[in-house]
Amino acid sequence: MxxxxxxxxxxxxxxxxxxxxxxxxxxxxxxxxxxxxxxxxxxxxxxxxxxxxxxxxxxxxxxxxxxxxxxxxxxxxxxxxxxxxxxxxxxxxxxxxxxxxxxxxxxxxxxxxxxxxxxxxxxxxxxxxxxxxxxxxxxxxxxxxxxxxxSVVLRALEKAGPKSGDRVLVVGDGTIGLLAAYLVSLWSPSEVTMLGRRPEQAQLAKSVGVAAFETSGGNPGTFDLAIEAVGVAEAVATSIGAVRRGGRVVLLGLPPAGQTLELPADMLVNNDLTIAASFGxxxxxxxxxxxxxxxxxxxxxxxxxxxxxxxxxxxxxxxxxxxxxxxxxxxxxxxxxxx
Ligand SMILES: [Zn+2]
Ligand SMILES: [Zn+2]
The missing domain is CATH 3.90.180.10 (Medium-chain alcohol dehydrogenases, catalytic domain)
Incomplete structure (x- = not known):
């Protein structure tokens, strides 16, 4: 056999x-x-x-x-x-x-x-x-x-603790981003926005509850919760910059080994941010x-x-x-x- x-x-x-x-x-x-x-x-x-x-x-x-x-x-x-x-x-x-x-x-x-x-x-x-x-x-x-x-997405969301009524930004339009947009609805957010790369993903994003699909912008400083689902340093920076003061960020994507990230260090404290990362x-x-x-x-x-x-x-x-x-x-x- x-x-x-x-x-x-x-x-x-x-x-x-x-x-x-x-x-x-x-x-x-x-x-x-x-x-x-x-x-x-x-x-x-x-x-x-x-x-x-x-x-x-x-x-x-x-x-x-x-x-x-x-x-x-x-x-x-x-x-x-x-x-x-x-x-x-x-x-x-x-x-x-x-x-x-x-x-x-x-x-x-x-x-x-x-x-x-x-x-x-x-x-x-x-x-x-x-x-x-x-x-x-x-x-x-x-x-x-x-x-x-x-399960990868659920574990990350549970760590980030979405709240009912949150304005959520998902950075990334791949499978993990789509599933994050879909599963975050379990916490009843007021609105889910996706910052993607390819307009061809917009319809699929809509089918999992994304209200607004954008390929640029992301309205810095306005979201309660940002979910990074790309796995490149630039998307991490975009996610951190997207949340309001007191906002939360959860990092799901795995950037290439050794990639470093430059951020205005004072912003994290000034903006009272909570940043979580999740493995598996x-x-x-x-x-x-x-x-x-x-x-x-x-x-x-x-x-x-x-x-x-x-x-x-x-x-x-x-x-x-x-x-x-x-x-x-x-x-x-x-x-x-x-x-
Ligand atoms: Zn996989
Ligand atoms: Zn063990």
Missing amino acids: TRRALVVEKPGTIRVRQLPALEPGPDEVIIRPAYCGVCRTDLELLRGEIDPAYVRYPLTLGHEWSGTIEAVGADVEALLPGDRCVAECIVPCGRCSFCKAGDTNVCEIYEELGFTREGGASDQVLVPARLVHKLEPSTSLLDAALVEPC YTSAAWGRMVDLVNAGRVQPGRIATHRFPLEAFAKAFAALESLEGTRGKILLEIAGEDH
Whole structure:
């Protein structure tokens, strides 16, 4: 028995390989992915641009996926073959002081599916059972495939603490920006503005609740909360400059390693700013995100714009890099909805 897996052999070399089928250990489950999202991080993994401390080549891509359980280990309770599920891809140790405090995203040991362990861009993926979250029968696997980026956004928003009636600026019109605009509505802001780069994204932005889509300006000094979702120093500066005195800024994008930022230092204090930055997601934030999707309160699959079969991964990466057309979430369709 073999399975297909989308493997980055080493930076610059990617192909679909036939690998031996997986068997679960006592506390593990084997999941058959239905959909697997791709994002800029996958491109950076392919190019070898991610800090080597966070990567182990050859690597099977896929850190944003949903699927159906195929097999469970001998000691696994409460999960059965056929259960539809998602799984946290960050694998925390559960024993260090950070894990014990609930800060599993900064666990002393970094392990993540799609980075240091095999990811979900495959016919099978092996996951510790403790990281698996079951889906309701009414929850679509397409919506569920976006739980990962949604959890990243939710964790950041929870850290920033939006308030009802806030005027919110989202800097960035990519997937994370779109999901931030969408999920911040859970806090009932008075208005969400998006500062984007490409007018082709305006319609998609509107579909997730953005009232005003702009490609320049951003009205400095007027917003209660700014969410940086680009990951370049310039956007960080724009976000910090966009909030009113007493305002809050949350940084979600990851700028290239070593990039520095110049700011008028007195402004942060004079303007009484609160600045938060957020890495990944905690187990708790992931659980809350699954609850929201299972309850039907959000349908993040609405921003999916491209789907490709696993073998057409090159088209998925080309779409990711393309500067033309509307682009929301790009997904590899592995087993699809009916499996
Ligand atoms: Zn991603
Ligand atoms: Zn830990």
